[in-house]
Amino acid sequence: MSLKLLIDTQGKRVLYAEVNKGFVDFLFHILSLPVGTLVSFLKSQGNIGSLANLYNSIENLNDSYMHSKQTKSTLLRPRPLSLVAGPNVPHNNPYAARNIYTCSCNNSYASVDLKTVCPLCKREMVKLITFVGPTSCGEVGFVKDMVTYMVMDDLSVTPLSTMSSFALLLKLDVKDMSAVEEKVVNFGMDEAVKLLNASLHTHNVLTDVFLNCTTTTSKKRACKSET
Secondary structure, eight states, rough: OEEEEETTTTTEEEEEEEEEHHHHHHHHTTTTTTTHHHHHGGGGGGGGHHHHHHHHHHHHHHHGGSOOHHHHHHHHOOOOOOOOOSTSSSSSSSSTTOOEEEOOOOOOOOOTTTOOTTTOOOOOEEEEEEOOOOOOTTOOOOOTTSHHHHHHTTEEEEOOOSSSSHHHOOOOOOOOGEEEEEEEEEOOHHHHHHHHHHHHSSSSSHHHHHHTTEEEEEEEEEOOOOO
């Protein structure tokens, strides 16, 4: 996906980004990610403390010590990092993307872990069943696709401001209006991981991720006072 950034070239900072529903859904999706997913993406970048050691301990532990391979996989990769609004962004239904199993005797027991032993008949649960949750009326993601959204450098999200560009830039303490530049940048998995890492360490997330981005198109933005 692509984002439109407004950059203060004199102050060397991203002021804000104009984005669609897809990017906002991605940002909100971050808050629903389990710690194991975050660590799996960020451990190679360091600065996550002892969580990396904990993650590596599980990864290196022989399967014979775990209840099942599914248990290990659930801990290490509980939910993928999604970039787009659509089937990949989970609904509020926590079981929407998970398989559920029961045993062949069709009793009332079920499990999300394949080959869990049924407490009643003592057989492994290997029969896949379908979970039916609440209907979503065809909507996916977290926010409605009805406006353009504004994401500030610190990831604060609001509908795009209705105030004039000039008034907004004054509010953001821009000293030189002629130094304001508009850039369209690509946002893929590499940028997503960088954003995830930066969000844990700085309040200038967009600046940290995009200011030196080379895959951009840019132009000066006319920011005139309205009379």
